[in-house]
Amino acid sequence: LAGSEELNRMLDKKEVRFAFQPIATREGTIYGYELLMRPKFANMKGISEVLNLARAQAKLSQMEALTWFSGLKAVMAEAMAGQLGTDEKLFINSIASVCLTEEEQMELEETYGELLHRIVIEMTEGEPVSHDFMHRKIDMARRWKGQVAVDDFGTGYNSEAILLRMRPDIIKVDINLVKRINEDQNRQIILRNLLDFAKQNNITVLAEGVETPEELEFLMKCGVSLFQGYYISRPQMEIRPLDPYIVRR
Numbered sequence: 101l102a103g104s105e106e107l108n109r110m111l112d113k114k115e116v117r118f119a120f121q122p123i124a125t126r127e128g129t130i131y132g133y134e135l136l137m138r139p140k141f142a143n144m145k146g147i148s149e150v151l152n153l154a155r156a157q158a159k160l161s162q163m164e165a166l167t168w169f170s171g172l173k174a175v176m177a178e179a180m181a182g183q184l185g186t187d188e189k190l191f192i193n194s195i196a197s198v199c200l201t202e203e204e205q206m207e208l209e210e211t212y213g214e215l216l217h218r219i220v221i222e223m224t225e226g227e228p229v230s231h232d233f234m235h236r237k238i239d240m241a242r243r244w245k246g247q248v249a250v251d252d253f254g255t256g257y258n259s260e261a262i263l264l265r266m267r268p269d270i271i272k273v274d275i276n277l278v279k280r281i282n283e284d285q286n287r288q289i290i291l292r293n294l295l296d297f298a299k300q301n302n303i304t305v306l307a308e309g310v311e312t313p314e315e316l317e318f319l320m321k322c323g324v325s326l327f328q329g330y331y332i333s334r335p336q337m338e339i340r341p342l343d344p345y346i347v348r349r
Protein backbone atom coordinates (compact mmCIF):
# COMPACT_ATOMS: atom_id res chain seq x y z
CA LEU A 101 0.00 0.00 0.00
CA ALA A 102 1.27 3.45 -0.91
CA GLY A 103 2.46 5.32 2.14
CA SER A 104 2.47 2.38 4.53
CA GLU A 105 6.21 2.58 5.10
CA GLU A 106 5.86 6.23 6.01
CA LEU A 107 2.94 5.42 8.27
CA ASN A 108 4.92 2.79 10.15
CA ARG A 109 7.85 5.11 10.53
CA MET A 110 5.59 7.88 11.74
CA LEU A 111 3.99 5.59 14.33
CA ASP A 112 7.29 4.07 15.49
CA LYS A 113 9.30 7.27 15.67
CA LYS A 114 6.39 9.52 16.58
CA GLU A 115 7.27 11.75 13.66
CA VAL A 116 4.53 14.33 13.93
CA ARG A 117 4.12 17.93 14.91
CA PHE A 118 1.06 19.71 16.22
CA ALA A 119 -0.51 22.96 15.21
CA PHE A 120 -2.50 24.90 17.81
CA GLN A 121 -5.72 26.63 16.84
CA PRO A 122 -7.09 29.07 19.43
CA ILE A 123 -10.72 28.99 20.53
CA ALA A 124 -12.08 32.37 21.64
CA THR A 125 -14.70 33.36 24.21
CA ARG A 126 -17.34 36.04 23.63
CA GLU A 127 -15.00 38.50 25.37
CA GLY A 128 -12.20 37.77 22.91
CA THR A 129 -10.03 35.91 25.42
CA ILE A 130 -8.60 32.47 24.71
CA TYR A 131 -10.68 29.59 26.04
CA GLY A 132 -8.26 26.97 24.78
CA TYR A 133 -6.51 25.42 21.80
CA GLU A 134 -7.34 22.56 19.47
CA LEU A 135 -4.35 20.33 18.75
CA LEU A 136 -4.09 19.48 15.07
CA MET A 137 -1.69 16.75 14.03
CA ARG A 138 0.65 17.44 11.11
CA PRO A 139 2.76 14.71 9.50
CA LYS A 140 6.45 15.68 9.38
CA PHE A 141 7.14 14.14 5.98
CA ALA A 142 6.72 16.31 2.93
CA ASN A 143 5.68 13.25 0.92
CA MET A 144 2.92 12.33 3.37
CA LYS A 145 -0.26 14.12 2.50
CA GLY A 146 -2.56 15.70 5.07
CA ILE A 147 -3.57 14.11 8.34
CA SER A 148 -6.90 12.98 6.89
CA GLU A 149 -5.11 10.72 4.41
CA VAL A 150 -2.87 9.40 7.16
CA LEU A 151 -5.96 8.53 9.19
CA ASN A 152 -7.57 6.80 6.22
CA LEU A 153 -4.44 4.75 5.69
CA ALA A 154 -4.27 3.87 9.39
CA ARG A 155 -7.93 2.83 9.27
CA ALA A 156 -7.31 0.62 6.23
CA GLN A 157 -4.40 -1.03 8.03
CA ALA A 158 -6.13 -1.41 11.38
CA LYS A 159 -3.68 0.97 13.05
CA LEU A 160 -6.13 3.42 14.55
CA SER A 161 -5.14 2.48 18.11
CA GLN A 162 -1.55 3.46 17.37
CA MET A 163 -2.76 6.71 15.80
CA GLU A 164 -4.75 7.41 18.94
CA ALA A 165 -1.70 6.81 21.13
CA LEU A 166 0.36 9.08 18.86
CA THR A 167 -2.21 11.84 19.26
CA TRP A 168 -2.17 11.65 23.04
CA PHE A 169 1.49 11.06 23.72
CA SER A 170 2.94 13.44 21.14
CA GLY A 171 0.14 16.00 21.48
CA LEU A 172 0.53 16.52 25.21
CA LYS A 173 4.30 16.63 24.84
CA ALA A 174 3.89 19.49 22.39
CA VAL A 175 1.60 21.21 24.90
CA MET A 176 4.19 20.81 27.65
CA ALA A 177 6.85 22.39 25.44
CA GLU A 178 4.60 25.42 24.99
CA ALA A 179 3.83 25.49 28.73
CA MET A 180 7.58 25.45 29.53
CA ALA A 181 8.11 28.31 27.10
CA GLY A 182 5.53 30.23 29.10
CA GLN A 183 3.11 30.37 26.18
CA LEU A 184 0.24 28.37 27.69
CA GLY A 185 -2.12 30.18 30.08
CA THR A 186 -2.84 28.58 33.44
CA ASP A 187 -6.40 27.50 32.74
CA GLU A 188 -6.57 27.26 28.97
CA LYS A 189 -8.28 24.09 27.72
CA LEU A 190 -6.72 21.58 25.38
CA PHE A 191 -9.00 20.14 22.73
CA ILE A 192 -7.80 16.74 21.50
CA ASN A 193 -9.21 15.02 18.41
CA SER A 194 -9.84 11.50 19.52
CA ILE A 195 -10.99 8.54 17.44
CA ALA A 196 -14.33 7.34 18.82
CA SER A 197 -13.90 3.77 17.58
CA VAL A 198 -10.77 3.04 19.65
CA CYS A 199 -9.60 3.77 23.19
CA LEU A 200 -6.28 4.05 25.03
CA THR A 201 -5.35 0.97 27.04
CA GLU A 202 -5.46 1.06 30.85
CA GLU A 203 -1.65 1.23 30.87
CA GLU A 204 -1.60 4.16 28.46
CA GLN A 205 -4.21 5.98 30.54
CA MET A 206 -2.19 5.44 33.72
CA GLU A 207 0.98 6.65 32.05
CA LEU A 208 -0.77 9.86 31.01
CA GLU A 209 -2.17 10.31 34.52
CA GLU A 210 1.27 9.87 36.09
CA THR A 211 2.98 12.15 33.59
CA TYR A 212 0.45 14.95 33.31
CA GLY A 213 -1.56 14.91 36.57
CA GLU A 214 -3.76 17.98 36.89
CA LEU A 215 -3.13 19.10 33.32
CA LEU A 216 -5.66 16.43 32.38
CA HIS A 217 -8.46 18.49 34.03
CA ARG A 218 -8.06 20.84 31.09
CA ILE A 219 -8.55 18.22 28.39
CA VAL A 220 -11.55 18.41 26.09
CA ILE A 221 -11.91 15.15 24.19
CA GLU A 222 -13.39 15.75 20.73
CA MET A 223 -15.17 12.91 19.04
CA THR A 224 -16.59 13.41 15.57
CA GLU A 225 -19.97 11.99 14.87
CA GLY A 226 -18.79 11.22 11.33
CA GLU A 227 -16.52 8.44 12.56
CA PRO A 228 -18.11 4.98 12.71
CA VAL A 229 -18.72 4.66 16.42
CA SER A 230 -18.15 1.75 18.72
CA HIS A 231 -20.40 2.71 21.62
CA ASP A 232 -18.40 0.62 24.02
CA PHE A 233 -15.17 2.48 23.20
CA MET A 234 -16.95 5.81 23.08
CA HIS A 235 -18.34 5.30 26.57
CA ARG A 236 -14.99 4.11 27.90
CA LYS A 237 -13.47 7.29 26.57
CA ILE A 238 -16.20 9.42 28.11
CA ASP A 239 -15.57 7.68 31.45
CA MET A 240 -11.86 8.49 31.05
CA ALA A 241 -12.66 12.18 30.45
CA ARG A 242 -14.94 12.26 33.51
CA ARG A 243 -12.33 10.57 35.69
CA TRP A 244 -9.82 13.19 34.57
CA LYS A 245 -12.38 15.96 35.37
CA GLY A 246 -12.10 16.93 31.71
CA GLN A 247 -14.82 17.56 29.14
CA VAL A 248 -16.27 15.85 26.09
CA ALA A 249 -17.12 17.61 22.82
CA VAL A 250 -18.96 16.37 19.77
CA ASP A 251 -16.96 17.53 16.72
CA ASP A 252 -18.25 18.41 13.24
CA PHE A 253 -21.79 18.51 14.60
CA GLY A 254 -24.41 18.40 11.87
CA THR A 255 -22.47 16.30 9.38
CA GLY A 256 -23.35 12.81 10.63
CA TYR A 257 -26.35 10.82 9.57
CA ASN A 258 -27.74 10.65 13.07
CA SER A 259 -26.75 13.79 14.93
CA GLU A 260 -29.60 13.69 17.41
CA ALA A 261 -28.91 10.13 18.51
CA ILE A 262 -25.25 10.99 19.13
CA LEU A 263 -26.24 14.01 21.21
CA LEU A 264 -28.63 12.03 23.33
CA ARG A 265 -26.17 9.21 23.82
CA MET A 266 -22.92 11.09 24.28
CA ARG A 267 -24.29 13.86 26.51
CA PRO A 268 -21.39 16.13 25.56
CA ASP A 269 -20.29 19.21 27.50
CA ILE A 270 -19.61 21.07 24.26
CA ILE A 271 -21.13 20.92 20.76
CA LYS A 272 -18.77 22.00 17.99
CA VAL A 273 -21.06 23.13 15.19
CA ASP A 274 -19.59 22.17 11.83
CA ILE A 275 -18.36 24.77 9.36
CA ASN A 276 -21.09 23.78 6.92
CA LEU A 277 -23.74 25.11 9.25
CA VAL A 278 -21.69 28.20 10.15
CA LYS A 279 -20.80 29.20 6.59
CA ARG A 280 -22.67 32.41 5.65
CA ILE A 281 -25.09 31.85 8.52
CA ASN A 282 -25.71 35.60 8.57
CA GLU A 283 -27.37 35.28 5.13
CA ASP A 284 -29.14 31.92 5.31
CA GLN A 285 -32.46 31.62 7.10
CA ASN A 286 -32.57 27.83 7.21
CA ARG A 287 -29.17 27.61 8.85
CA GLN A 288 -30.34 30.23 11.33
CA ILE A 289 -33.40 28.16 12.26
CA ILE A 290 -31.32 25.03 12.80
CA LEU A 291 -28.80 26.94 14.93
CA ARG A 292 -31.51 28.54 17.07
CA ASN A 293 -33.07 25.13 17.76
CA LEU A 294 -29.68 23.72 18.63
CA LEU A 295 -28.95 26.61 21.01
CA ASP A 296 -32.32 26.03 22.62
CA PHE A 297 -31.59 22.32 23.10
CA ALA A 298 -28.11 23.13 24.42
CA LYS A 299 -29.43 25.64 26.92
CA GLN A 300 -32.00 23.17 28.27
CA ASN A 301 -29.27 20.58 28.69
CA ASN A 302 -26.45 22.77 29.98
CA ILE A 303 -24.31 22.26 26.90
CA THR A 304 -21.90 24.90 25.56
CA VAL A 305 -22.11 25.68 21.84
CA LEU A 306 -18.92 26.38 19.89
CA ALA A 307 -19.02 27.55 16.27
CA GLU A 308 -16.27 26.14 14.03
CA GLY A 309 -15.00 27.60 10.79
CA VAL A 310 -15.80 31.23 11.54
CA GLU A 311 -14.25 33.01 8.57
CA THR A 312 -15.83 36.47 8.45
CA PRO A 313 -16.70 39.29 10.87
CA GLU A 314 -20.32 39.06 9.67
CA GLU A 315 -20.55 35.41 10.70
CA LEU A 316 -18.97 36.16 14.08
CA GLU A 317 -21.33 39.05 14.74
CA PHE A 318 -24.38 36.99 13.86
CA LEU A 319 -23.27 34.01 15.95
CA MET A 320 -22.66 36.30 18.93
CA LYS A 321 -26.10 37.83 18.55
CA CYS A 322 -27.66 34.35 18.62
CA GLY A 323 -25.87 33.51 21.87
CA VAL A 324 -23.08 31.17 20.76
CA SER A 325 -20.41 30.98 23.52
CA LEU A 326 -17.19 29.93 21.81
CA PHE A 327 -15.63 30.62 18.40
CA GLN A 328 -12.98 28.98 16.26
CA GLY A 329 -11.95 29.59 12.67
CA TYR A 330 -9.68 31.49 10.33
CA TYR A 331 -11.23 34.84 11.29
CA ILE A 332 -10.27 34.24 14.94
CA SER A 333 -6.93 32.64 14.10
CA ARG A 334 -5.47 30.08 11.73
CA PRO A 335 -3.76 27.08 13.30
CA GLN A 336 -0.28 28.19 14.46
CA MET A 337 2.93 26.24 14.92
CA GLU A 338 3.30 27.68 18.39
CA ILE A 339 0.95 29.17 20.94
CA ARG A 340 0.58 32.93 20.76
CA PRO A 341 -1.92 35.51 21.96
CA LEU A 342 -4.94 36.47 19.89
CA ASP A 343 -5.01 39.71 17.95
CA PRO A 344 -7.19 42.08 19.92
CA TYR A 345 -9.31 42.87 16.84
CA ILE A 346 -11.86 40.18 17.56
CA VAL A 347 -12.92 41.80 20.82
CA ARG A 348 -16.17 43.54 20.02
CA ARG A 349 -19.23 44.32 22.08
Ligand code: G
Pocket residue numbers: 135136137138146147148151163167171193194195
Ligand atom coordinates in the same frame (compact mmCIF):
# COMPACT_ATOMS: atom_id res chain seq x y z
O1 G B 1 -6.04 20.13 10.47
P1 G B 1 -6.69 19.43 9.34
O2 G B 1 -7.67 20.17 8.52
O3 G B 1 -5.66 18.81 8.47
O4 G B 1 -7.48 18.21 10.01
C1 G B 1 -8.12 17.29 9.22
C2 G B 1 -8.86 16.30 10.09
O5 G B 1 -7.94 15.57 10.89
C3 G B 1 -9.84 16.96 11.03
O6 G B 1 -11.06 16.26 10.92
C4 G B 1 -9.25 16.76 12.39
O7 G B 1 -10.26 16.54 13.35
C5 G B 1 -8.39 15.53 12.23
N1 G B 1 -7.25 15.56 13.14
C6 G B 1 -6.33 16.53 13.32
N2 G B 1 -5.45 16.19 14.27
C7 G B 1 -5.80 14.97 14.70
C8 G B 1 -5.28 14.08 15.70
O8 G B 1 -4.31 14.35 16.40
N3 G B 1 -5.94 12.89 15.85
C9 G B 1 -7.03 12.56 15.13
N4 G B 1 -7.60 11.38 15.36
N5 G B 1 -7.56 13.37 14.20
C10 G B 1 -6.95 14.57 13.98
Ligand code: G
Pocket residue numbers: 121136193224251252275308309310311328329330331335
Ligand atom coordinates in the same frame (compact mmCIF):
# COMPACT_ATOMS: atom_id res chain seq x y z
O1 G C 1 -12.76 17.92 11.92
P1 G C 1 -12.15 19.05 12.63
O2 G C 1 -13.15 20.06 13.03
O3 G C 1 -11.30 18.65 13.80
O4 G C 1 -11.22 19.78 11.59
C1 G C 1 -10.43 20.83 11.95
C2 G C 1 -9.82 21.37 10.67
O5 G C 1 -10.52 22.50 10.18
C3 G C 1 -8.40 21.82 10.90
O6 G C 1 -7.58 21.14 10.03
C4 G C 1 -8.35 23.25 10.55
O7 G C 1 -7.20 23.56 9.78
C5 G C 1 -9.61 23.45 9.73
N1 G C 1 -10.14 24.79 9.96
C6 G C 1 -10.06 25.51 11.09
N2 G C 1 -10.66 26.71 10.96
C7 G C 1 -11.14 26.75 9.70
C8 G C 1 -11.86 27.75 8.95
O8 G C 1 -12.19 28.83 9.42
N3 G C 1 -12.17 27.42 7.67
C9 G C 1 -11.83 26.23 7.11
N4 G C 1 -12.18 26.03 5.84
N5 G C 1 -11.16 25.27 7.78
C10 G C 1 -10.81 25.53 9.07
Ligand code: MN
Pocket residue numbers: 134193222251252
Ligand atom coordinates in the same frame (compact mmCIF):
# COMPACT_ATOMS: atom_id res chain seq x y z
MN1 MN D 1 -11.78 18.85 15.73
Ligand code: NA
Pocket residue numbers: 251252253272274308
Ligand atom coordinates in the same frame (compact mmCIF):
# COMPACT_ATOMS: atom_id res chain seq x y z
NA1 NA E 1 -14.79 19.92 13.51
